Amino acid sequence: MNKNDIKDMVRNKYSQVVKSPSGCCSGSNCCIPGNNINDVLNISKKLGYSDEQLKLGLGEANLGLGCGNPLAIEELKNGEVVLDLGSGAGFDVFLAARKVGPSGNVIGVDMTPEMISKARHNAASMGFSNVEFRLGEIEHLPVADSSVDVIISNCVINLSPDKQAVFNEAFRVLKPGGKIVISDVVRVDELPEEIRNNNEAYCGCISGAILQNELVSILNKAGFKNILVKNKANSEEIINSWNFGQNIEKVVVSADIRAIKPI
Template identity: 55%
Template structure:
């Protein structure tokens, strides 16, 4: 895929998520909703592994229900750590991470959509999060110095990248030796039908850009990661099927927990 094609895909994703930020939309998939309150986003998040306490702990407007899992559940965050969130959206996972690492820790959210970054920054001010910052940038080219991050988290975003190998190479660069990945994302479990793979809304809706776990594992290993673990969740069929009702996407994709370590 050419650099021009990469940029075209990124622009489509940027426009889709800019619209979600502007309109307070929620949920993954092409059939995005626009709730009148946060109840729909909260229900979506509860369905993918967040507790009621977690969904209630963040500022209003931070949870857009855009994930496909809960990276906090596998990150094992510790007080004082520096956390980087790839594709931080309105800040939901960043704010939860900030609670885990405490005032001695630091959380950096990176998102390529200006409206999302603005929304997240406003939410940080609203919630009084002094240890969280949001930076505008692409996850393939992170605005983060070398070897400065302890943990990288991400929630249903890497599937949207047209250059996943570069995402993992730059994540490796940003991590300190011994640092770790804790990611929730979509993986292919079967070959997507051509009409699904070629539909723009299916790409921006976290379906058509997914690749198989074996391919992700190879990309991560090539970047230098070790102790790679990718576990697809059979229970995800119910909610990923709701992203495109009647299209049967649950037969081809699943949410997965993705973990890896940068060697010491």
């Protein structure tokens, strides 16, 4: 498939999450939420969300998607401008909004219209005034140059067919000294052919993952410094729960990724 075909496949799959919670990629919590609140709660706890965070939007903004908690990697500050790449129904945006306060702002970008509509509805119903959701692709961000303090993302960049473009755009929109704070899936070995060529495994955040050293190279090429890629302590538990079999948890890992745009 070409890049546009991949984007269309992912967009269609994630629109199904909104329309029917059981309709997305079978087997992966990255893509398919649990069928009830307890499933979503259990998934989210594995990903590193606290009990306090999980009181917000469970089953509405929090659909149980992802492979980590980017907000556990870095403490946001009051007044900061935060950008969430692939913001879905808005859960991480709303958590970030509580951290940056009324003087801050959080922007969510997602390429799935149904997710944007759901996130805007959630923002209105929960009373958030310091958030906004923009329809767009993370390879072509609808965000001004040097306007963002922190970029967060949760298990989305692996889905992009052009990861260099994603990080080039991230570098462009960050202020000097700004940082990326990301949870995502990366590879540590080669995937079996049947998984590598499996569309369900792609939208399930497995076969689109790149090697750790390739990710570091892409970040360097984009201009980032102080790059850190660290496997989550319970990575195997997270990946294994996605039920792709074949010891996939030994091949791909859930990682915390940090880097800074130099001043």
